[in-house]
Amino acid sequence: MDEQQTKVGLSDDELATHPTVYAADTLKDQVAIVSGGAGGIGRAIALLFARLGAHVVLVGRDQAKLDALAARLGDKASAHVADIRDPDAVKALFAAVWGEHGRVDCLVNSAGGQFPQAAIDFSVKGWNAVIDTNLNGTWYMMQAAAQRWRDAKHPGAIVNIVVVTTHGLYGIAHSIAARSGVIGLSRAVAVEWAPLDIRVNCVAPGAIETEGWNVYTSEARAAYPRSNPMMRAGSAFDIAEACVYLAAPSGKFITGETLTVDGGGQLWGETWTTGKPDYFRGG
Numbered sequence: 001m002d003e004q005q006t007k008v009g010l011s012d013d014e015l016a017t018h019p020t021v022y023a024a025d026t027l028k029d030q031v032a033i034v035s036g037g038a039g040g041i042g043r044a045i046a047l048l049f050a051r052l053g054a055h056v057v058l059v060g061r062d063q064a065k066l067d068a069l070a071a072r073l074g075d076k077a078s079a080h081v082a083d084i085r086d087p088d089a090v091k092a093l094f095a096a097v098w099g100e101h102g103r104v105d106c107l108v109n110s111a112g113g114q115f116p117q118a119a120i121d122f123s124v125k126g127w128n129a130v131i132d133t134n135l136n137g138t139w140y141m142m143q144a145a146a147q148r149w150r151d152a153k154h155p156g157a158i159v160n161i162v163v164v165t166t167h168g169l170y171g172i173a174h175s176i177a178a179r180s181g182v183i184g185l186s187r188a189v190a191v192e193w194a195p196l197d198i199r200v201n202c203v204a205p206g207a208i209e210t211e212g213w214n215v216y217t218s219e220a221r222a223a224y225p226r227s228n229p230m231m232r233a234g235s236a237f238d239i240a241e242a243c244v245y246l247a248a249p250s251g252k253f254i255t256g257e258t259l260t261v262d263g264g265g266q267l268w269g270e271t272w273t274t275g276k277p278d279y280f281r282g283g
């Protein structure tokens with residue numbers, strides 16, 4: 001972790017009052033589970049979903065972080081501690097939420113992350129930690145949601161937050177592998193689960209200013225705004241609005257899709273999470 005940790009991204013007050021294109025009742029009476037719901041992108045999703053009428057179930061491992069956001073949202077949110085890598089904890093989470101609300105309408109998987117390291121140096125433990133969090137954990141959440149929806153004959157929408165895999169994000173090959181798995185899985189089950197009225201989509205954020213950036217060096221972070229032709233970082237609110245689009249009726253004919261929200265970064269530019277090696281700097 002870099003010594004120059006800074007507060008990055010929009011504050012909760014800014015997120016809560018940011019102008020939105022959506023009507024205030026877009027998600028009225030819906031119940032949404034947001035994993036990583038107290039993280040940088042997850043909290044923007046939670047704040048917007050609650051503002052649009054949903055009750056948001058915030059999921060993460062840090063009780064205090066979840067409680068603080070839930071307190072801000074009052075009866076629009078509840079906090080549930082669960083490690084998404086533990087399939088039994090995931091099952092217990094869904095049992096508790098269905099018991100409490102009798103329904104779930106959408107699941108946003110925003111829990112995830114990785115550490116920057118050259119792939120050639122990955123340890124077995126480090127590789128497994130990233131695959132387990134981002135691929136296995138996301139799958140346990142997806143499957144638990146789908147089983148509940150199937151058994152209750154209830155429609156559902158899943159939005160998985162991934163990373164842009166089409167254009168190398170150098171220094172996080174383990175995460176690219178895991179997220180490519182999530183995208184492939186989402187495309188496959190979008191077909192299998194269409195008869196169950198379950199839609200499955202992904203959102204691939206580009207450089208989005210959040211505190212999650214603190215795991216990268218200041219040199220790498222300084223380059224992120226230049227990783228796309230707009231020459232700026234996006235905000236967590238951009239990702240939240242994309243999630244609403246896919247989760248709400250606006251997305252009713254969209255499934256198996258990955259919506260890239262990166263300011264054009266996949267078409268232009270490059271991103272080194274470990275800093276750019278001299279070899280690629282040119283003569």
Ligand SMILES: CCCCCCC/C=C/C(=O)SCCNC(=O)CCNC(=O)[C@H](O)C(C)(C)COP(=O)(O)OP(=O)(O)OC[C@H]1O[C@@H](n2cnc3c(N)ncnc32)[C@H](O)[C@@H]1OP(=O)(O)O
Binds near residue numbers: 127205206273
């Ligand atoms: C065009 C787009 C531009 C985008 C730019 C940025 C791209 C992406 C940005 C983001 O995703 S931002 C937000 C993301 N948030 C995070 O990444 C959260 C921080 N990361 C983590 O929490 C961990 O990396 C984790 C693996 C996801 C969590 O797993 P776990 O809690 O099990 O990890 P640890 O116990 O900490 O470590 C386990 C194991 O992993 C290896 N390891 C961990 N950190 C490092 C490191 N910095 N360097 C090398 N290896 C590491 C290591 O083997 C650990 O085991 P031990 O050695 O600790 O026994």
Ligand SMILES: NC(=O)C1=CN([C@@H]2O[C@H](COP(=O)(O)OP(=O)(O)OC[C@H]3O[C@@H](n4cnc5c(N)ncnc54)[C@H](OP(=O)(O)O)[C@@H]3O)[C@@H](O)[C@H]2O)C=CC1
Binds near residue numbers: 039041084137207
């Ligand atoms: N910010 C960016 O530029 C980009 C982000 N992304 C991806 O978007 C997603 C959200 O990122 P962001 O909000 O910035 O990152 P943060 O690190 O701020 O948030 C991630 C959240 O995930 C939760 N989490 C991590 N592991 C687990 C676990 N095993 N079980 C339950 N919860 C877990 C953490 O909560 P807790 O500590 O409570 O467990 C944390 O709040 C991540 O997948 C990230 O990789 C993709 C591209 C770019």
